[in-house]
Amino acid sequence: xxxxxxxxxxxxxxxxxxxxxxxxxxxxxxxxxxxxxxxxxxxxxxxxxxxxxxxxxxxxxxxxxxxxxxxxxxxxxxxxxxxxxxxxxxxxxxxxxxxxxxxxxxxxxxx
Amino acid sequence: xxxxxxxxxxxxxxxxxxxxxxxxxxxxxxxxxxxxxxxxxxxxxxxxxxxxxxxxxxxxxxxxxxxxxxxxxxxxxxxxxxxxxxxxxxxxxxxxxxxxxxxxxxxxxxxxxxx
Numbered sequence: 394x395x396x397x398x399x400x401x402x403x404x405x406x407x408x409x410x411x412x413x414x415x416x417x418x419x420x421x422x423x424x425x426x427x428x429x430x431x432x433x434x435x436x437x438x439x440x441x442x443x444x445x446x447x448x449x450x451x452x453x454x455x456x457x458x459x460x461x462x463x464x465x466x467x468x469x470x471x472x473x474x475x476x477x478x479x480x481x482x483x484x485x486x487x488x489x490x491x492x493x494x495x496x497x498x499x500x501x502x503x504x
Numbered sequence: 505x506x507x508x509x510x511x512x513x514x515x516x517x518x519x520x521x522x523x524x525x526x527x528x529x530x531x532x533x534x535x536x537x538x539x540x541x542x543x544x545x546x547x548x549x550x551x552x553x554x555x556x557x558x559x560x561x562x563x564x565x566x567x568x569x570x571x572x573x574x575x576x577x578x579x580x581x582x583x584x585x586x587x588x589x590x591x592x593x594x595x596x597x598x599x600x601x602x603x604x605x606x607x608x609x610x611x612x613x614x615x616x617x618x619x
Binding site for chain 2: 438497
C-alpha cells in the first residue's frame with residue numbers, strides 16, 4: 394500500500410531554478426529514501442536519510458526529515474533539463490524491510 | 505554497484521496467454537526480491553515479496569494464482585502473469601536490497617501490453 398502523499402504531484406520550472414518536493418508518511422520509519430525514475434524506466438536511488446538525521450546533502454540534492462511531522466523534503470538546486478523525471482520518496486520500516494512509496498512528483502525542467 | 509537485470513523490457517501478448525518476467529541479481533545474492541506494479545503517472549504498488557526457497561508473500565488484493573512468483577535461486581526471481589487480460593497491462597518492476605546495504609536496487613522494468 395502507499396505510505397503517503399507527495400506534493401506537488403507535478404512541477405515545471407526553468408533550468409537553473411531550484412525544485413522542492415515534499416513527502417509525508419504515516420507510520421514510524423527506520424529511514425526515508427528518495428528515488429528518481431526516468432519515463433518508462435526503473436528507479437535509481439538518490440539519497441537516504443535515517444530517522445535520527447534531520448538534514449543530508451549530496452551534490453545538488455538536499456534532503457530534510459521531520460519525524461515529528463512525518464514529512465521530508467527534497468531540494469534540487471540549480472536544476473538542469475536532465476533532472477526531468479519523476480521523484481519518489483520511500484520509507485523503510487518494519488516489518489519485512491520493504492519499501493513503501495509515496496505518490497511521486499513529476500518534475501519538468503525546461504531548458 | 506549492485507545491478508538487477510530485468511527482462512523483457514517490453515512485451516505484447518494476446519489475451520489468455522501467459523507472460524514470464526525475469527529478474528536477476530548480477531553481482532550479489534538476493535534472498536528476497538520485491539515485485540511492484542506501476543500504472544501510468546502513478547506510484548509503485550508492492551504486489552509481492554519473493555523469498556528464495558519458499559513461498560512468496562502477496563499483498564492484499566493480489567491474486568497469487570494469477571501472478572505466479574518463483575524464486576528458485578539466490579540470483580533469479582520470476583513473475584508469471586497467467587491468463588493475461590488487458591487490465592493486466594502495466595509496468596512491472598522488481599527490486600532487491602544488496603546485503604549490508606540500506607538502499608534498494610531496481611530492475612529497469614517491463615512494460616506489459618495485453619491485446
